[in-house]
Amino acid sequence: MSRTLYDKLVDAHKVCDLPDGDMLIYVDFHIMNEYTSPQAFSGLDAKGLDVWRTEAHLAVVDHVNATRSNEPHDKASKLLIDNLESNCTKHDIAFYGLGDPRQGIEHVVVPEQGLVIPGMLIACGDSHTTTYGAYGALGFGIGTSEVEHVLATQTLRYKRMKTMRVLIDGETAPGVTAKDIIMKVVQVVGAGGANGFAVEFAGSAVRHLDMAGRMTVCNMAVELGARAALIAADEVTEAALQGHSHSGRFAFYGESWHSDPEAVFDNEVAIAGGDIEPLVTWGTSPDQSVPITAHVPVASDYVSPKAKAALARSLNYMGLTEGQSAQSIAIDTAFIGSCTNSRIEDLREAAKILEGRKVAVGVEAIVVPGSAMTRIKAEAEGLRAIFEAAGFEWRPEAGCSMCLAMNDDIAMDGERVASSTNRNFEGRQGRGARTHLMSPAMVAAASVAGHLADVRNFK
Amino acid sequence: MKDQQMKKMIKGIAAPLPLANVDTDVIMPKRFLITITREGLADGTFADLRFDNAGGPRPDFILNKAPWTQANILVVGDNFGCGSSREHAVWGMRQLGIDACIGTSFAGIFYDNARKNGLALPIVSPETRDLLLQAAGNGAEITIDLSGRTITAGDIRAPFEMDAATQTALIRGRDDTLDSLEHAGAIRDYEAGLKSQMRVSVIK
Numbered sequence: 001m002s003r004t005l006y007d008k009l010v011d012a013h014k015v016c017d018l019p020d021g022d023m024l025i026y027v028d029f030h031i032m033n034e035y036t037s038p039q040a041f042s043g044l045d046a047k048g049l050d051v052w053r054t055e056a057h058l059a060v061v062d063h064v065n066a067t068r069s070n071e072p073h074d075k076a077s078k079l080l081i082d083n084l085e086s087n088c089t090k091h092d093i094a095f096y097g098l099g100d101p102r103q104g105i106e107h108v109v110v111p112e113q114g115l116v117i118p119g120m121l122i123a124c125g126d127s128h129t130t131t132y133g134a135y136g137a138l139g140f141g142i143g144t145s146e147v148e149h150v151l152a153t154q155t156l157r158y159k160r161m162k163t164m165r166v167l168i169d170g171e172t173a174p175g176v177t178a179k180d181i182i183m184k185v186v187q188v189v190g191a192g193g194a195n196g197f198a199v200e201f202a203g204s205a206v207r208h209l210d211m212a213g214r215m216t217v218c219n220m221a222v223e224l225g226a227r228a229a230l231i232a233a234d235e236v237t238e239a240a241l242q243g244h245s246h247s248g249r250f251a252f253y254g255e256s257w258h259s260d261p262e263a264v265f266d267n268e269v270a271i272a273g274g275d276i277e278p279l280v281t282w283g284t285s286p287d288q289s290v291p292i293t294a295h296v297p298v299a300s301d302y303v304s305p306k307a308k309a310a311l312a313r314s315l316n317y318m319g320l321t322e323g324q325s326a327q328s329i330a331i332d333t334a335f336i337g338s339c340t341n342s343r344i345e346d347l348r349e350a351a352k353i354l355e356g357r358k359v360a361v362g363v364e365a366i367v368v369p370g371s372a373m374t375r376i377k378a379e380a381e382g383l384r385a386i387f388e389a390a391g392f393e394w395r396p397e398a399g400c401s402m403c404l405a406m407n408d409d410i411a412m413d414g415e416r417v418a419s420s421t422n423r424n425f426e427g428r429q430g431r432g433a434r435t436h437l438m439s440p441a442m443v444a445a446a447s448v449a450g451h452l453a454d455v456r457n458f459k
Numbered sequence: 460m461k462d463q464q465m466k467k468m469i470k471g472i473a474a475p476l477p478l479a480n481v482d483t484d485v486i487m488p489k490r491f492l493i494t495i496t497r498e499g500l501a502d503g504t505f506a507d508l509r510f511d512n513a514g515g516p517r518p519d520f521i522l523n524k525a526p527w528t529q530a531n532i533l534v535v536g537d538n539f540g541c542g543s544s545r546e547h548a549v550w551g552m553r554q555l556g557i558d559a560c561i562g563t564s565f566a567g568i569f570y571d572n573a574r575k576n577g578l579a580l581p582i583v584s585p586e587t588r589d590l591l592l593q594a595a596g597n598g599a600e601i602t603i604d605l606s607g608r609t610i611t612a613g614d615i616r617a618p619f620e621m622d623a624a625t626q627t628a629l630i631r632g633r634d635d636t637l638d639s640l641e642h643a644g645a646i647r648d649y650e651a652g653l654k655s656q657m658r659v660s661v662i663k
Binding site for chain 1: 564565640649661
């Protein structure tokens, strides 16, 4: 019988059915960070339980650490970082902490270390674990109680989800990136449109993406509600598996990690690649976006009173007026970083725009490479010099930083940020901070213009 | 340990929170996440909606107004709990005294986190949700019958959806980790069937 890639992955990892309708699925590899794991370890201790299989876990410091130096910036963050290290020492778990040459944002570190390969099942206490679908692996975010469950049993209780295929065929125009593709999908499907679904991205526009682009797409699939995102493994994937410290150590046979040609999905969405433009968000939900050439919506664009009220609320928070052109939105800050867009490929794209240009007067511009290895590579390629010549602050340490502002990189009340990150929620980058999501190249363009700007005008 | 009591009925004042896409950053702002315990999160819950910049209560926010200061149920907008995986959002809601959120759809990780902490998330049709929003706005008491999968509020009587495993977990208040370890034999059997190259070992 024909099966989807998602069903193949679930079938391959099913341990047993449970009487209440759930199943237990096996977790091949589990990643932890310092902020969603402490209570999982204390739960183990309270129940007197050991870690089931210590070598199948990796802990990385990334969410709360400062990126100006490898010293914690305050006592509270130090407590979380030290707590993770001592839990890992106690339970004999691999720990990539501050100062370790392998440290960085977990979802940047894992592929860089060769720790994701097609056919794996990966869990992590972070919603953006959907990133690993780019490799034909099943990755998904879990809560802290589930982190405890994985530590103690190497499994999770699981319900099979429905399947959705998002087909994006046709060549995308110059200036359109993987970030624009996924922002378009979020706009079309809606912020909760894929709740309860595992989403497979297919079509020529997806196949033509490199692995960094595929990771950007799968990473932000959670913003449409998808608990899992997948892209079939192909020759691009195979090529990306070589040359890392864990390369050749693992293999997952037994299946071809793509959907069978006749596989049936519960839902299908089609988007024409040629219709996608560079997008920016104007509101406080990732699906509130418009092409950079367009304007902020007006109340008459919506029918229901609820939608009109939501528009008014978002515009009020964002300090924008109905119908304002996207390019008239002036920014205070430009931020390039996050698990969505801080890989070497992202930095190269932004540097292309910045080369020979200057950040506009009054704009604070920051770039935080996704990992220590990414930073070193970028410096060797001369990217740091380009960013610094343009007026960007080049951060020496890696982390999530201003994507969620759990460290000391916090946007002020009313501060407007052009951001290569994944969420424009109220208060996400700081209480009262206003976030506009876009591709790294578009952030670079905005930093130079001093307002949201069309990257296609920067030849 | 989890709450072990058998909880088949949830009854109380419900607060209407009709906003769509209420995310976990709004439910639990990040400044409350710098902690290694599950405790002390009640004040952080909906902090930016409940309190102004000076820390004073915002009088126009529903949970700051009688009778909803006593609410133990929320009637919420679509896609509640989207965003980050932070279980702190659910811990905080429980510590604030919230036993259930009634809505049309919930984000997946939030839904699973809720189940682990005895927070019921009955799923109803948009029509039922809108009726319940109205009833909640009038200060009506809502009753959620977990066993019968039914919600009543005045004249309103409507079914809700909840998968069987979550329903059982909420009623029994069991500990999933300890429960699953009863299947340790099946886990070992599965592992015995793995080829050596399928056993991930992370370089320290």
